[in-house]
Amino acid sequence: MSSWIDLPAGTGFGLANLPLGVFSPDRPGDAYMCSEQRGRRTGVAIGDHVIDLAGLTGDQVHATGSLNAFLARGPEAWAELRRRLTGWLVDPAHRAAVEPHLRPRDAVTMHLPVEVGDYVDFYSSQHHAENLGRMFRPGQPALTPNWKHLPIGYHGRSGTVRVSGTPVRRPLGQQKDAAFGPSRRLDIEAEVGFVVGVPSALGEPVPVAGFAEHVFGVCLVNDWSARDIQAWEYVPLGPFLGKSFLTSVSPWVVPLAALEHARIAPPPRDTPVLPYLGDEGERWGLDLTLEVRLNGELLSSPPAGLLYWTAAQQLAHMTVNGASLRTGDLFASGTVSGPDRDQRGSLIELSWNGAEPIKLADGSTRTFLEDGDVVTITASAPGPDGERISFGEVTGRVEPAS
Amino acid sequence: MSSWIDLPAGTGFGLANLPLGVFSPDRPGDAYMCSEQRGRRTGVAIGDHVIDLAGLTGDQVHATGSLNAFLARGPEAWAELRRRLTGWLVDPAHRAAVEPHLRPRDAVTMHLPVEVGDYVDFYSSQHHAENLGRMFRPGQPALTPNWKHLPIGYHGRSGTVRVSGTPVRRPLGQQKDAAFGPSRRLDIEAEVGFVVGVPSALGEPVPVAGFAEHVFGVCLVNDWSARDIQAWEYVPLGPFLGKSFLTSVSPWVVPLAALEHARIAPPPRDTPVLPYLGDEGERWGLDLTLEVRLNGELLSSPPAGLLYWTAAQQLAHMTVNGASLRTGDLFASGTVSGPDRDQRGSLIELSWNGAEPIKLADGSTRTFLEDGDVVTITASAPGPDGERISFGEVTGRVEPAS
Numbered sequence: 001m002s003s004w005i006d007l008p009a010g011t012g013f014g015l016a017n018l019p020l021g022v023f024s025p026d027r028p029g030d031a032y033m034c035s036e037q038r039g040r041r042t043g044v045a046i047g048d049h050v051i052d053l054a055g056l057t058g059d060q061v062h063a064t065g066s067l068n069a070f071l072a073r074g075p076e077a078w079a080e081l082r083r084r085l086t087g088w089l090v091d092p093a094h095r096a097a098v099e100p101h102l103r104p105r106d107a108v109t110m111h112l113p114v115e116v117g118d119y120v121d122f123y124s125s126q127h128h129a130e131n132l133g134r135m136f137r138p139g140q141p142a143l144t145p146n147w148k149h150l151p152i153g154y155h156g157r158s159g160t161v162r163v164s165g166t167p168v169r170r171p172l173g174q175q176k177d178a179a180f181g182p183s184r185r186l187d188i189e190a191e192v193g194f195v196v197g198v199p200s201a202l203g204e205p206v207p208v209a210g211f212a213e214h215v216f217g218v219c220l221v222n223d224w225s226a227r228d229i230q231a232w233e234y235v236p237l238g239p240f241l242g243k244s245f246l247t248s249v250s251p252w253v254v255p256l257a258a259l260e261h262a263r264i265a266p267p268p269r270d271t272p273v274l275p276y277l278g279d280e281g282e283r284w285g286l287d288l289t290l291e292v293r294l295n296g297e298l299l300s301s302p303p304a305g306l307l308y309w310t311a312a313q314q315l316a317h318m319t320v321n322g323a324s325l326r327t328g329d330l331f332a333s334g335t336v337s338g339p340d341r342d343q344r345g346s347l348i349e350l351s352w353n354g355a356e357p358i359k360l361a362d363g364s365t366r367t368f369l370e371d372g373d374v375v376t377i378t379a380s381a382p383g384p385d386g387e388r389i390s391f392g393e394v395t396g397r398v399e400p401a402s
Numbered sequence: 403m404s405s406w407i408d409l410p411a412g413t414g415f416g417l418a419n420l421p422l423g424v425f426s427p428d429r430p431g432d433a434y435m436c437s438e439q440r441g442r443r444t445g446v447a448i449g450d451h452v453i454d455l456a457g458l459t460g461d462q463v464h465a466t467g468s469l470n471a472f473l474a475r476g477p478e479a480w481a482e483l484r485r486r487l488t489g490w491l492v493d494p495a496h497r498a499a500v501e502p503h504l505r506p507r508d509a510v511t512m513h514l515p516v517e518v519g520d521y522v523d524f525y526s527s528q529h530h531a532e533n534l535g536r537m538f539r540p541g542q543p544a545l546t547p548n549w550k551h552l553p554i555g556y557h558g559r560s561g562t563v564r565v566s567g568t569p570v571r572r573p574l575g576q577q578k579d580a581a582f583g584p585s586r587r588l589d590i591e592a593e594v595g596f597v598v599g600v601p602s603a604l605g606e607p608v609p610v611a612g613f614a615e616h617v618f619g620v621c622l623v624n625d626w627s628a629r630d631i632q633a634w635e636y637v638p639l640g641p642f643l644g645k646s647f648l649t650s651v652s653p654w655v656v657p658l659a660a661l662e663h664a665r666i667a668p669p670p671r672d673t674p675v676l677p678y679l680g681d682e683g684e685r686w687g688l689d690l691t692l693e694v695r696l697n698g699e700l701l702s703s704p705p706a707g708l709l710y711w712t713a714a715q716q717l718a719h720m721t722v723n724g725a726s727l728r729t730g731d732l733f734a735s736g737t738v739s740g741p742d743r744d745q746r747g748s749l750i751e752l753s754w755n756g757a758e759p760i761k762l763a764d765g766s767t768r769t770f771l772e773d774g775d776v777v778t779i780t781a782s783a784p785g786p787d788g789e790r791i792s793f794g795e796v797t798g799r800v801e802p803a804s
Contacts (some may be wrong), residue, residue, distance in 0.1 A: 079706040118561045119600070123639060144637050148582040154639040159520045159728045161602060169605045178551040178734060202562065203571045204646070204803060211497070229723065235546050237556040238640020241723040246558070274582050277588050321573035321631065321643040322804075326561045355483035402605060402724075 003089045004036050004069035007047040012390020016383040019252035023108040040065035049102045056101040064117045064272040071197030071216045071329040110251035112163040117326035120157040124309035128337035131349045148271035157244035164394040170401040173229035182401035183226035186369040189335040190290050190345035192304050192378050193221040194311045196329035203322040209281045210310035220250040220394040221332040250394040262287045262381035277313050284310040288381045302336035302345035371400045405491045409449040416748035416794020418785040421654035425510040436720040438484030458503040467798035468517045474729040510652035514565040519728035521560040524553050526711035530739035531757045533751045550673035552713035553719050564738045566796040572803040573647040575631040584803035585628035588771040591695050591737040592747035593780050594706050595623040596713045598731035610684045613714035622652040622796040624736040652796040664689045665785035679715050686712040691785045704738035704747035773802045
């Protein structure tokens with residue numbers, strides 16, 4: 001298939017992707033725009049452009065300022081929109097109707113794509129969990145006894161999930177022995193996030209096989225972490241202020257429908273799982289390689305395909321106790337790390353808790369983030385016919401503590 | 403002051419209380435009601451009645467189905483409504499105007515009062531924390547080293563916060579060594595909850611002195627807990643499925659303005675606190691005694707006035723890292739327990755982890771909850787002139803696992 005739109009060579013936003021996001025036009029002076037058109041609306045990324053779905057379809061669900069109302073319509077509506085978009089973009093007969101609703105991607109402002117319900121962060125990379133275990137519990141088994149039986153997770157702060165580009169204010173907080181001040185161990189966590197579209201009822205678990213009936217798509221997540229604040233606070237009830245100051249997400253949500261070619265079997269599991277976590281025939285490993293850059297320099301390439309627990313298993317676990325889902329719920333993989341040093345998705349792993357500073361191209365070193373540092377996470381996955389599916393980026397610049 | 407409304411002797415819903423909630427009329431057959439009137443609207447409890455604020459004031463903010471939009475207006479609007487309500491209820495000249503908007507409290511259905519943003523649960527009762535420490539870490543200090551330096555807390559699942567009366571379906575889940583089945587250690591946690599009205603900006607901590615500028619009022623919380631699920635999952639990231647199946651709240655939110663006579667100094671602190679947690683002159687201890695009943699029988703009377711950390715300190719801590727607040731955020735004290743056995747706010751404490759079964763009046767015993775059990779938590783606080791301020795109740799009946 002090809003499109004009448006000019007698609008730059010190697011664009012990750014081709015006909016096989018069609019991710020959804022929320023944008024507002026950056027040209028308030030444009031004479032033809034009424035005030036409503038200046039508001040936040042749903043867009044589709046195609047090549048270097050954004051399609052204004054509210055304008056093109058006339059469906060006000062795309063002018064609500066978040067994807068929630070559309071995502072709540074469910075998989076048939078998602079598939080129908082995808083079919084229509086493909087038709088509009090392939091058949092030149094639609095060009096005249098579509099073109100007025102195209103905007104250059106570099107001339108719009110992207111917003112948080114969903115109004116987030118609950119935000120859950122998992123801990124599903126075996127290499128990440130083992131690295132942290134070795135650092136903090138030397139001489140003991142690297143994994144806790146529960147790790148291979150269930151996808152460990154916890155609730156994060158949904159109110160501080162923000163879109164890529166939001167400044168990262170270095171947090172203040174209590175540290176070891178009640179010292180107080182700006183975090184000196186500010187870190188990243190490179191993760192993959194999953195966006196729930198269809199809610200579920202209280203008391204009704206969602207099985208592994210129900211994953212694609214509830215989850216619309218995938219984004220990138222940077223779960224900024226203040227390791228010194230977290231270390232002091234987290235026993236016995238888990239991370240709190242060490243995480244809650246900011247979680248950044250990429251603006252484009254890639255539909256599961258775009259990831260059929262990226263599905264792979266997760267790594268072999270050496271410990272049998274309970275039936276509710278069984279995923280034979282429902283394998284949602286994703287061949288998705290992240291790239292983490294610090295001030296433009298590639299630090300690591302964490303492989304999400306190596307995650308021990310898949311998102312479908314995470315969803316089944318999260319609801320097995322009867323917990324309900326809401327449209328806009330976001331759950332993330334936890335830091336993605338692979339077995340090699342250049343596959344680690346956090347600075348605490350890359351610098352081995354500060355003991356092995358990271359050497360940068362300019363001769364400087366890093367253990368944790370310094371003010372002014374910019375961290376950008378990108379990713380792509382295989383699509384059909386050699387096409388790549390881009391996830392765009394999630395980025396943030398560290399600002400000094402206030 | 404007295405009202406032209408008949409206020410039953412000893413009502414906790416007198417002129418000094420005026421709590422807000424969301425109700426829907428239970429009489430859809432009433433000929434005079436249009437469909438809009440049958441919807442969820444904001445009410446004020448007064449004696450045995452509810453005032454329909456949407457009908458009385460004509461302000462559509464009270465017909466939105468949650469308190470959020472009104473609470474977002476802030477303390478001046480809250481105070482103004484309170485002044486107007488007092489005037490209407492005291493001066494008989496208003497009787498004819500108000501009476502058409504009164505409904506018997508026992509003839510309406512109460513709903514979740516707010517659309518919950520983030521839900522945070524603290525751990526602020528020293529007696530509760532020490533009891534759990536003695537049970538689970540015998541031979542070690544009962545409190546973790548951080549406990550007297552900060553109010554320990556964690557994020558819970560806001561999507562499963564439901565109104566009093568919601569059935570408590572016994573959760574299924576993984577337990578020790580990956581056993582799977584219905585929880586056999588289903589418990590309660592009797593808590594006090596605080597409802598945020600006015601949001602705050604990312605990066606701007608709310609000081610202890612800002613408490614009443616952001617928090618509208620107080621409700622009762624039962625944070626149902628599956629101890630066996632929790633015990634297996636919670637290392638290292640804290641409670642997750644052991645809590646997320648349901649959290650129940652009382653339907654009436656008592657304004658802070660009704661609690662001036664209930665304010666007391668919190669217990670003396672033997673460990674100095676950091677300046678951001680200092681509460682000299684901003685003491686928000688609340689002389690609020692909870693009562694926990696199992697199938698009607700009084701089990702305990704947990705004293706919220708003995709909480710080591712106040713809600714104002716909890717709020718300051720929760721935001722010191724720059725985390726923002728949203729309207730509808732709910733944060734709770736954690737289980738309230740006092741030094742005496744009959745002041746313990748959970749069954750795990752009352753039965754000492756099952757070792758000392760609770761003897762009930764009918765001759766039966768309990769360690770944890772059985773199917774069919776009904777748990778009801780009530781509370782009241784001192785008001786002016788000997789009046790009591792009631793918090794109503796939060797109740798739930800345990801249903802068998804599905």
